[in-house]
Amino acid sequence: MLSYQHAYHAGNFADVQKHLTLYAVIDHLLRKKSAVTYIDTHAGRGLYPFATKETQRLQEYREGVWPLWLLRSQFSNPLVNAWLKTLESAQPTVGEFTHYPGSPWWLSRSLREQDRLRLFELHPGEHQHLNAQSLPKQAQRIYGDGLVGLSHQVPVATPRLCVLIDPSYERKVEYQEVVETVVYTMGKVRHAVVMIWYPLLPAGHHHALVMGLKESGIRKIWQSELQLREHNEQTHGMYGSGMLIINPPWGLDEHLAAAMAQITPQLGTTSRYHAEWLVAE
Numbered sequence: 001m002l003s004y005q006h007a008y009h010a011g012n013f014a015d016v017q018k019h020l021t022l023y024a025v026i027d028h029l030l031r032k033k034s035a036v037t038y039i040d041t042h043a044g045r046g047l048y049p050f051a052t053k054e055t056q057r058l059q060e061y062r063e064g065v066w067p068l069w070l071l072r073s074q075f076s077n078p079l080v081n082a083w084l085k086t087l088e089s090a091q092p093t094v095g096e097f098t099h100y101p102g103s104p105w106w107l108s109r110s111l112r113e114q115d116r117l118r119l120f121e122l123h124p125g126e127h128q129h130l131n132a133q134s135l136p137k138q139a140q141r142i143y144g145d146g147l148v149g150l151s152h153q154v155p156v157a158t159p160r161l162c163v164l165i166d167p168s169y170e171r172k173v174e175y176q177e178v179v180e181t182v183v184y185t186m187g188k189v190r191h192a193v194v195m196i197w198y199p200l201l202p203a204g205h206h207h208a209l210v211m212g213l214k215e216s217g218i219r220k221i222w223q224s225e226l227q228l229r230e231h232n233e234q235t236h237g238m239y240g241s242g243m244l245i246i247n248p249p250w251g252l253d254e255h256l257a258a259a260m261a262q263i264t265p266q267l268g269t270t271s272r273y274h275a276e277w278l279v280a281e
């Protein structure tokens with residue numbers, strides 16, 4: 001039984017890190033003509049109006065994308081500026097900030113004729129919402145398990161593959177399932193670019209995911225973590241978020257680190273960002 005709904009968290013600091021990363025990866029991939037298959041294993045509903053009662057309940061965007069939007073004329077980093085400009089283009093009314101777009105939007109907005117997109121979503125209500133979105137014809141929405149679905153999709157027909165794995169981690173075993181699926185995927189498509197998001201929680205379950213991939217034999221894994229607050233024995237809830245990127249396009253690590261260095265201080269006085277190669281070439 002799935003209970004997680006991303007609408008409660010839309011536009012929070014984790015979304016900022018995740019979607020800025022996604023934007024930067026796509027931007028690099030578009031520099032070559034050869035076709036890309038994008039697979040979003042956990043798509044969510046695609047678009048999140050801030051006004052819904054779910055998003056209003058926690059208003060997590062106020063510690064995430066909101067302060068960045070308010071400061072949007074003041075950043076000098078080109079990646080941050082391009083990302084915020086793109087965010088502007090997702091708004092139904094010019095000049096107003098009323099909607100936060102999810103990964104299906106970030107992925108589908110730059111699809112070219114030759115590219116493909118597969119969006120997996122297992123929650124029936126979220127899948128229904130996603131079905132209501134208008135997406136380009138290359139985007140296929142699949143009601144089903146994204147990790148199983150990814151395993152069935154590889155190898156893909158296009159020369160390149162780019163995957164976003166963004167589970168809700170409602171079940172502890174998902175950390176291990178992600179490792180197994182990624183190892184299987186990399187065995188089928190060695191050059192795949194794979195992004196994996198994970199939460200930083202006091203229980204530290206993400207260590208199993210990170211160590212599992214570190215020791216898997218997969219090369220070129222870049223890790224970044226955004227910590228919103230200090231954590232100690234008294235910490236409750238998610239205090240930060242992490243991203244692993246396997247086979248990041250050349251130069252991406254430096255571009256993203258520079259962008260995150262500029263926005264991290266705007267996310268709160270205790271926020272910190274750290275990035276390093278978990279496994280080098």
Ligand code: SAM
Nearest residue numbers: 006042043044102103121122123145146166168
């Ligand atoms: N990737 C989305 C974005 O960036 O906008 C947010 C995704 S949200 C963190 C996780 C989503 O995965 C939820 O919508 C949940 O219903 C869905 N989900 C949970 N388990 C799943 C599974 N095994 N396969 C596919 N989707 C799943």
